[in-house]
Amino acid sequence: MPATNILVLGASGLIGRYVTDDLRARGFRVVGVARHFSPAQKVSALDLELPVMSMDAAALAQLLRTHDVDLVVNCLGVLQDGPGSDTQAVHRDFVARLLEAIRESGRAIRFVQISVPGAANEDRTAFSTTKREAERLIAASGIPHAMLRPGFVIAPAAYGGSAMLRALAALPVDLPAGEAGTPFQPVAVEDIAETIAWLAGRDIADESVRAVTWDLMQTQPISLGGVVDQFRWSFGTAKQLRITPPSFLIDLGARLGDLSSRLGWMPPLRSTAIAELRRGITGDPAAWMAATGIVPKTIAQAIGGHPATIQDKWFARLFLIKALIIASLALFWVASGFIALFISYDAAAGILRAHHFPPALVGPVTVLTSLMDISIGILIAFRRTAAFGLIAGIIASLGYMAVAAILTPDLWIEPLGALVKTGPAIVLMLVAFLMLDNR
Structure with a gap:
């Protein structure tokens, strides 16, 4: 039958x-x-x-x-x-x-x-x-x-x-x-x-x-x-x-x-x-x-x-760019933490000292934030934890911006615009988060 x-x-x-x-x-x-x-x-x-x-x-x-x-x-x-x-x-x-x-x-x-x-x-x-x-x-x-x-x-x-x-x-x-x-x-x-x-x-x-x-x-x-x-x-x-x-x-x-x-x-x-x-x-x-x-x-x-359709075109144009976005974000977070911890530790700690951060906290905060950045990059690199890593990256970036606004507001107008550039980085992490689905 x-x-x-x-x-x-x-x-x-x-x-x-x-x-x-x-x-x-x-x-x-x-x-x-x-x-x-x-x-x-x-x-x-x-x-x-x-x-x-x-x-x-x-x-x-x-x-x-x-x-x-x-x-x-x-x-x-x-x-x-x-x-x-x-x-x-x-x-x-x-x-x-x-x-x-x-x-x-x-x-x-x-x-x-x-x-x-x-x-x-x-x-x-x-x-x-x-x-x-x-x-x-x-x-x-x-x-x-x-x-x-x-x-x-x-x-x-x-x-x-x-x-x-x-x-x-x-x-x-x-x-x-x-x-x-x-x-x-x-x-x-x-x-x-x-x-x-x-x-x-x-x-x-x-x-x-x-x-x-x-x-x-x-x-x-x-x-x-x-x-x-x-x-x-x-x-x-x-x-x-x-x-x-x-x-x-x-x-x-x-x-x-x-x-x-x-x-x-x-x-x-x-x-x-x-x-x-x-x-x-x-x-x-x-x-x-x-x-x-x-x-x-x-x-x-x-x-x-x-x-x-327009959604077909957007998908096709962004499909290969998705890998570039994920890779660049993972490398960005790992590199920023690694540089602050191992290459430019004195300079990173000096920023806190120059802005009258409590001396006893300068070392621990520099180490902890560097390790946090490296951890966020590693989380983003692995597919299973990428979503968590991207959300953590967004929260950490917003936290950096809020703390800087309170403790070191002059960093917002420094010539290279390090804090100003954090905004577009947050947007890129949000884009990556919204593109994680495969089906």
Whole structure:
């Protein structure tokens, strides 16, 4: 019988969120599961926050039985190993437990896996090799399944690589010729959702779709540079002058992205992303089109269907600047505290003495404020504590301004304007705080 109850794993992600909402609009009962939903994403009582990565097969089987699941859509994925991200655990080990859970549930369930395009002998990263290992487990399980291999996903929302390409299109930056010429076939997220809805409407006993592997992407060949050019057309930036950085700067940016991922951030520019980008995205959608009758949207149709709004343009222009803001604020606070404590301690303490600060407090106050500044910078540098660090920085800056106004008002008119410049710094910290959300 066709599926009526669907479980979407990774329902807070770029694909998972769209698929969950789309299937609900089509009348399916969809349980969306994620480790965390933003307040804006959790729109239904069926959006469940669960630690699925720590659930064993028995707990997953109970989840399937509780919600009478007929079809499971696995959209879970991580780009690269790092703190809190383990490609082997997410892509392979979890799928192995999920397949066991489907068998233990006692229900007839079709399994839809969102995988990656390309041939197995071209896999070079932990991301793609573990995705391919999951495919082999699914194929050997005997469970009715569909492995969907989407190309570069074009969606109304932007995250990761799709956000980065929008940023490139909005800023006066071009890709080096080697990267720009990489084959990069896209797919509209609407076509992914329509494919899953089509599968949900098929009887699970239908042998023609019992075990399928489909490439989902437009048929027309296009390069990575062509995808960026299409975004430029949407943003109205196609004719702006651009600079082309050398390839080694892209590699340097990827290394810096790897470093920031160790601090808990999830930058799109990391070594795995660059390796996959240079590999390209290609496939043959003929089997998918023939089976479903779906004619994939071209990138012009996918992007043209969502003309750039002012919020799209602001996001694209600020996306890469966000990293620069966070990094500069973290360095600013750490450097200011370090300089006052280790390099210019006498000068820092001298400012307090010159303004008749109690001598017994000069040393302790100088040390404590320096350590506080360093601590604020470290808090901002780590993603988990960045919000707290930014708020602490704003409060500390306001405190410095208030104390100076009372004890050393003449500092407000000193030639270099150190206190006057604190105001714009507070505004920048507020901007960073408001830009912390990723979804």
